[in-house]
Amino acid sequence: MDARATQGPWMEHGREAALVLAARRGELPALFELLRAFQLPLWRVCFALTRHRGECELLVQETARRAQKNIKQLPEGQSFLPWVLRLARILALTEARRRAGEPRTAVAALRPDGTRWEDGTRGVIDLAFEQRLLTAFAALSVDEQLLLALRLFERMPYAEIANALEQPLTATMHRIAMVRERLEQPTPGEAAA
Amino acid sequence: MRHLTVQQISASLDGALVGVSLELVVRHLATCRECRARHARLSKQDDTLRHLLAWDPGAEYFEDASIRLETILDAQSRGVAPPRIAELEAHLPRVTLDEVLRAAQAATVTPCPAPSAEAASSEKPTMQFPSWMQPETNRPVTPRPLPREPRKPTTPIEPVVLGRKEPPVMTPVIIPEPEPVAQVAPVAPVIVPVIVPEPEPIALVMPVPAPIAARTPEPVPTTEAPPIVARRRALPRWVPPMAFTAAGITALLAALSALPPVIRIPEPELPRFPRIELVKRQPTPAPETSLKVAATEQATSRLTANAVPPVAVATPPTLVEPAGSEPEPFEAVVHEPSHTGGKPPTPMAMPAARQTTPARPTSAPVLPVAPVVPAATSPVEPTTTTSDVDPAADWPLLCGEVLDDTGAPVAGARVLLADLDLGARTDKRGRFCLAAPPGDRTLSVVALGFAAARQVVSLGTQTLEVRIALHPAP
Numbered sequence: 001m002d003a004r005a006t007q008g009p010w011m012e013h014g015r016e017a018a019l020v021l022a023a024r025r026g027e028l029p030a031l032f033e034l035l036r037a038f039q040l041p042l043w044r045v046c047f048a049l050t051r052h053r054g055e056c057e058l059l060v061q062e063t064a065r066r067a068q069k070n071i072k073q074l075p076e077g078q079s080f081l082p083w084v085l086r087l088a089r090i091l092a093l094t095e096a097r098r099r100a101g102e103p104r105t106a107v108a109a110l111r112p113d114g115t116r117w118e119d120g121t122r123g124v125i126d127l128a129f130e131q132r133l134l135t136a137f138a139a140l141s142v143d144e145q146l147l148l149a150l151r152l153f154e155r156m157p158y159a160e161i162a163n164a165l166e167q168p169l170t171a172t173m174h175r176i177a178m179v180r181e182r183l184e185q186p187t188p189g190e191a192a193a
Numbered sequence: 194m195r196h197l198t199v200q201q202i203s204a205s206l207d208g209a210l211v212g213v214s215l216e217l218v219v220r221h222l223a224t225c226r227e228c229r230a231r232h233a234r235l236s237k238q239d240d241t242l243r244h245l246l247a248w249d250p251g252a253e254y255f256e257d258a259s260i261r262l263e264t265i266l267d268a269q270s271r272g273v274a275p276p277r278i279a280e281l282e283a284h285l286p287r288v289t290l291d292e293v294l295r296a297a298q299a300a301t302v303t304p305c306p307a308p309s310a311e312a313a314s315s316e317k318p319t320m321q322f323p324s325w326m327q328p329e330t331n332r333p334v335t336p337r338p339l340p341r342e343p344r345k346p347t348t349p350i351e352p353v354v355l356g357r358k359e360p361p362v363m364t365p366v367i368i369p370e371p372e373p374v375a376q377v378a379p380v381a382p383v384i385v386p387v388i389v390p391e392p393e394p395i396a397l398v399m400p401v402p403a404p405i406a407a408r409t410p411e412p413v414p415t416t417e418a419p420p421i422v423a424r425r426r427a428l429p430r431w432v433p434p435m436a437f438t439a440a441g442i443t444a445l446l447a448a449l450s451a452l453p454p455v456i457r458i459p460e461p462e463l464p465r466f467p468r469i470e471l472v473k474r475q476p477t478p479a480p481e482t483s484l485k486v487a488a489t490e491q492a493t494s495r496l497t498a499n500a501v502p503p504v505a506v507a508t509p510p511t512l513v514e515p516a517g518s519e520p521e522p523f524e525a526v527v528h529e530p531s532h533t534g535g536k537p538p539t540p541m542a543m544p545a546a547r548q549t550t551p552a553r554p555t556s557a558p559v560l561p562v563a564p565v566v567p568a569a570t571s572p573v574e575p576t577t578t579t580s581d582v583d584p585a586a587d588w589p590l591l592c593g594e595v596l597d598d599t600g601a602p603v604a605g606a607r608v609l610l611a612d613l614d615l616g617a618r619t620d621k622r623g624r625f626c627l628a629a630p631p632g633d634r635t636l637s638v639v640a641l642g643f644a645a646a647r648q649v650v651s652l653g654t655q656t657l658e659v660r661i662a663l664h665p666a667p
Contacts, residue, residue: 028270032263039255048246061262068266133241151207152243158209177203180235183242 020080023071031071035064038081041154045085048149049092049142059095063088082164085146089165092142136183144179151176197221197228202235589652592626593659595619595638603663606640642666 022030047056066087150156162172595603602623609616617627631652638646643663
């Protein structure tokens with residue numbers, strides 16, 4: 001696997017360790033710098049978990065608050081990002097359990113008038129496929145969504161994903177393959193139709 | 194031939210295969226069309242998900258979000274309640290899965306060529322959001338080149354000291370020595386007495402008659418004949434013993450008798466309204482019974498033939514109920530309010546919805562009653578009345594039945610003439626009947642679990658029968 005394909009943050013390990021140490025002492029600027037450094041992956045993962053911009057920001061804020069509160073529990077020498085991602089995962093799980101009966105939030109690929117949000121161009125190559133994929137992704141569990149988000153959006157290596165989710169490497173590989181297979185299979189509604 | 198497992202294909206997609214495993218997969222893909230198709234399917238699936246769920250709102254958005262986040266964290270570190278950005282979620286459009294699927298059904302799936310730059314610029318989006326509030330962005334994730342530019346050394350953030358003030362400048366103030374009073378011999382050092390006033394209780398100060406004061410060896414210091422008011426005044430510390438004598442009691446009684454009479458605040462005249470009393474109803478006369486019998490099955494034609502006015506105005510004031518239903522054992526009798534005061538009651542401002550029931554204190558009160566029509570079967574419940582139509586007119590009847598897809602009657606459906614604000618509910622057999630002025634009317638039928646139905650009916654002088662079919666709500 002090409003580790004250079006990772007889209008993750010770039011921070012020297014010594015710098016990160018120093019910042020973590022300062023943040024553990026309660027220095028807010030150090031925590032701010034850590035959060036800014038790992039902002040993009042945290043936001044992307046939160047958006048994949050919530051698929052809503054407002055909820056994504058709320059999840060990031062709550063994750064940062066938890067991080068500030070529990071920064072002393074971060075073991076020395078451990079990377080900041082996997083620990084923050086675990087916090088976000090726990091919060092997303094709690095939120096998913098709270099909203100168990102509510103309709104799932106998905107991302108619309110199109111505006112109501114049929115144009116894309118991004119550039120306003122009309123027409124999609126395979127709209128039905130995209131919507132089916134979004135539906136299937138929304139039906140995944142939080143752990144499965146997080147697994148796929150770390151791999152597909154952050155392009156994290158298997159080892160880092162395993163470290164972030166605190167699971168064995170082989171289990172990580174197997175679960176990613178299983179999630180891909182689940183997305184490939186038709187949804188229960190399609191199977192019934 | 195044994196196909197590749199999904200683990201092998203997944204690892205191949207992720208570039209996690211090396212050595213013999215990679216060679217095995219590559220060789221198999223070169224020969225097996227099925228596995229090649231599945232590999233392509235999963236690859237397309239990954240690309241589509243990256244395309245759909247990637248979100249890069251830009252540096253400005255991240256800067257703003259960082260500021261908001263740091264504000265919250267700073268507030269939390271200081272123990273202050275963090276500011277809630279409650280409007281954030283409210284302003285953002287929330288797209289549910291149903292809306293996505295609905296949009297997918299409504300949109301044309303046929304691929305269109307990309308429009309030209311002019312056409313794209315001429316197409317204005319229907320909804321304009323701020324840049325940071327764009328609900329969806331489908332930009333594909335572009336892998337960033339590695340290594341990036343070396344990070345600039347971040348400038349250390351200087352801690353902000355809150356509440357830091359310069360020490361106050363102490364300026365010596367020279368207090369001049371007070372001049373000696375002429376009567377008092379100057380003594381050094383000068384002792385200034387400090388008088389701390391005691392909290393003054395509320396005392397009712399009574400005037401003391403003059404003759405008693407003359408007999409009093411020492412006048413009471415608070416005998417300045419103040420008015421009889423409750424004021425904050427210090428109680429006299431010394432009570433003359435004469436207050437307990439017979440003369441003192443006499444003087445006190447005299448003073449009490451001299452008090453002005455009790456001032457009564459006149460009560461405002463409260464508006465009085467007619468009182469409605471429920472009185473047991475007398476046995477119904479024979480004509481109403483015949484009317485009830487006639488109204489069971491073929492009521493509409495008979496009612497029009499008998500020219501029963503579809504308007505009931507209560508004189509004497511009794512509530513009129515629709516025929517065909519069980520008569521209420523009580524009837525309402527309105528009692529005229531008796532005004533004992535000289536002035537008639539001032540009318541109270543009533544809300545607009547109640548303006549149709551003005552109080553009539555002088556004449557016999559008439560209860561405002563909706564135009565009630567003897568229904569064909571029963572319980573037609575006239576719900577509202579209208580003020581812009583003449584209730585005394587001879588309105589034709591609009592009767593009908595509401596059925597579902599299977600032909601079963603829909604009970605409890607709400608039938609409305611929206612433009613006239615008239616309505617009724619269907620009975621157990623799905624029947625309804627209401628009176629409305631002639632003309633073209635829009636009949637709306639709303640029922641729980643069914644989609645609303647509308648139908649334009651043309652009311653003439655004759656009774657109109659309609660049949661409305663409701664479809665289940667989607």
